[in-house]
Amino acid sequence: MNNSDGNSGSSSQSTANNRSRVITKASSPILDQTQNVKLTASLETTIQEIQSIMKDDSDFIQRRFQVFGEYNAAIFYYSSMIDQAMINSSIMKPLMHVPGMPGEKRIEQNELHDVLMNQIIYHSEVKAESNLSAIVEGLLRGHTAVIIDGLDQAFLISTSNIDKRAVDQPATEQVIRGPREGFIELLDKNISLIRYRLQTPELRIQTMEVGRRSRSRVAICYMDGITNAELVNEVKHRISKIDIDAVLDSGYLEQFIEDNHYTPFPQVQYTERPDKVVANLLEGRVAILVNGSPLALIVPTVFSQFYQTAEDYTERFVMMSAIRLARLVALVFSLVFPSLYVSIISFNPELIPTEFAVAVAGGRAGVPFPAVIEVLIIEISMEVLREATIRLPRQIGGALSIVGVLVIGQAAVSAGFASPITVVIIALTTIGSFATPAYNAALSLRLLRFPLIIFAGIFGLYGVVIGLILIANHLLSLKSFGVPYLTPWVPGDIQGMKDLLVRGPLWRMGNRPSFLYPEDSQRVSPDTVTGMNEPPYNVLDPEEITKEKGSE
Known part of the structure; x- marks a missing residue:
């Protein structure tokens, strides 16, 4: 028993050491070469070193000038990444000022660094840097470097101004009620x-x-x-x-x-x-x-996050709970519907009503393929059509989707390559997959449809059940940073169940998800819950107002 405890302690200690270990990674070869190179007081030497690194970059600008008309200096920047007006007004103009007014004294060499840093450079983000690799990194990020003869430190000034698109509504997560702002690239x-x-x-x-x-x-x-x-x-x-x-x-x-x-x-x-x-x-x-x-x-x-949307929490819980259930049904529907159709048509047609079975058999009378091959062909065609619609320009993509669904689908039925019921099944399945808010989760379910269809074509309903058991077993084995993937389904969590199949009232979800082990678990104050349980005061009730006026 003691040995077990000792091994456990050493194992945890080893894990802690691994987590605290500093990981050394390779860097850019040029930056590695200049990692320990310090600037000298020679302006010409520094210019040569920087030019040897930047070489023939067409947008790299170097300009020589004199600070206060006395000290030789040079300024470096990438013209494609900086704000030119800022360089002109906040850097070049004060540095090139020549003292000549009454009362202005000459700046000595030993005072130059402090005067420039504290009085002359009109910018809030400026620092002195003596390491050549740090200067190069700053230039690559859009900073401007000022080097003065006689000083062994360069001034790095933040002047980055990169064009970016404006904040706009997210294209992939649109909502009816909610904020209209989305992240950009900066x-x-x-x-x-x-x-x-x-x-x-x-x-x-x-x-x-x-x-x-x-x-x-x-x-x-x-x-x-x-x-x-x-x-x-x-x-x-x-x-x-x-x-x-x-x-x-x-x-x-x-x-x-x-x-x-x-x-x-x-x-x-x-x-x-x-x-x-x-x-x-x-x-x-x-x-x-x-x-x-x-x-x-x-x-x-966890898996439940992929069928939830931000809009679920901005509308009333009764309506959004119904919408969430419909979304979950569409998710399951898009996964198993084609395989159920194949298994029933191929192995268990007695499970469907006689009238419907006769109609299905009549529609498939001229189709030369088994049901599993027919469904696979239509599914693959739909995936190709969907991918082509996404990659094409927006104006052409919309037209292609209409042509593909209407013209090609109708032509396939007329030519006898597919039955009308199969086209309807695949169309409903595709629409169901669109109801899943997360694209990556919908894509995984789309891919899993194919092995389920093959299992259904070989083993019938037994194959569908086996496939679903394998998927469920795989989901149970997954974890995300230690959190079981099906939480709060498995393991069960009463608090988490309030925001799973349905969305509970906000004032009833008073604690944060327990599976995240937050340091502060309380989200809604108990006073708020108490206030929600109090009967409302009908301030504008006509009867109450009439009584008050009568009593007066």
């Missing part, structure tokens, strides 16, 4: 959209750099005092282990940090809605944003 703007909705000092945003050459900024967002500290540390640890050339989108990170890499089901939720990110942060989850990506990642994730 990380700082996305962070501001979150801070706009969470104006509290408990919001914590920590940034990291991922990618040897892209040097992509990654922001980890969580609520201090709500989010479990171990969850935050695990997210940081998984991201810190990533060593790749470039991270061009948040989808790159998703594939590295998920628990199971060989499952069709998504274990990380993504969204482009700031209000949805804020709602999940307040529940105790962690959000991950990547510079250059309009999609934020949310962890941990």
Whole structure:
């Protein structure tokens, strides 16, 4: 017994050491070479070193000038990434001012650094840097470097001004009632959209750099005092282990940090809605944003999140509970309906009414394929049509979808390649898959339809049941950052059941999800619940007003 406890303690200690270990990753070869190179007081030497790194970049600007008409200097920046007006007015104009007015004294060499830093450069974000690699990194991020002969430090000034698209309504998560703002590609703007909705000092945003050459900024967002500290540390640890050339989108990170890499089901939720990110942060989850990506990642994730929408919480709970149930039925419908049709038509036609069976048999009289082959052909054709509609320009894509559904479908029935009932079944299945709000979850269900259809074509209803058991067993084995994927179904959670099949009243969901183990579990004050239970005071009731006037 003691040995077991000792082994357990050493194992946990080893895990802690692995989590705290500093992971060294490769960087850009050029930055590696300049990592320990310090600037000298020679302006010419520094210019040569920077030119040897930037070489023939057409948008890299170097200009020589004199500070106060006395000290030789040079300014460096990328013209495609900076605000030219800011450089002219806040940097060049005060630096090139020549003292000549009465009372202006000459600035000595030993005073130059302090005077420039504290009195001359009209900018709030300026720092002195002596490391060559840090200067190069700053230039690549849109900063401007000013180097003066005789000083062994450069001035790095933030002048970045990159064109970006305006904040607009999310294209993939549209709602009728709710905010109309969506994330854009600029990380700082996305962070501001979150801070706009969470104006509290408990919001914590920590940034990291991922990618040897892209040097992509990654922001980890969580609520201090709500989010479990171990969850935050695990997210940081998984991201810190990533060593790749470039991270061009948040989808790159998703594939590295998920628990199971060989499952069709998504274990990380993504969204482009700031209000949805804020709602999940307040529940105790962690959000991950990547510079250059309009999609934020949310962890941990459970399966029930993929058929819920932000609109579920902005409307009354009775109406949205009915809509959520309809959405869940459409989700199950899109998964099993084609396989049920194949199994019943091929093996158990006695399960359907006689009149309907005669109508189905009459429709399939001229079809030369078995039901399983027929359904597979139509399903594959529908997937090809759907993919073509997405990739084509919007004006052509709409026309193609109409032509594909009406003309090709009718032609297939007329030519005898498919029966009318099969076309109806596949059309209803496709519409059901569109009702799933999350595209990645809908895609996994679309892919799982094919093995279910094959099982149904070989074993009938037994094959459908076997396929569903395998899918359920796989779902039970999945976890997202340690949280079972089917929570709060399995393991059961009474509090979580209030927001599962139906959406309970907001004042009844007083605690945060317990499976996230938040540090502060209370979400709704008990006083609010007490106030909701009090009978309403009918201030404008005509009878009450008449009585009051009569008593007067």
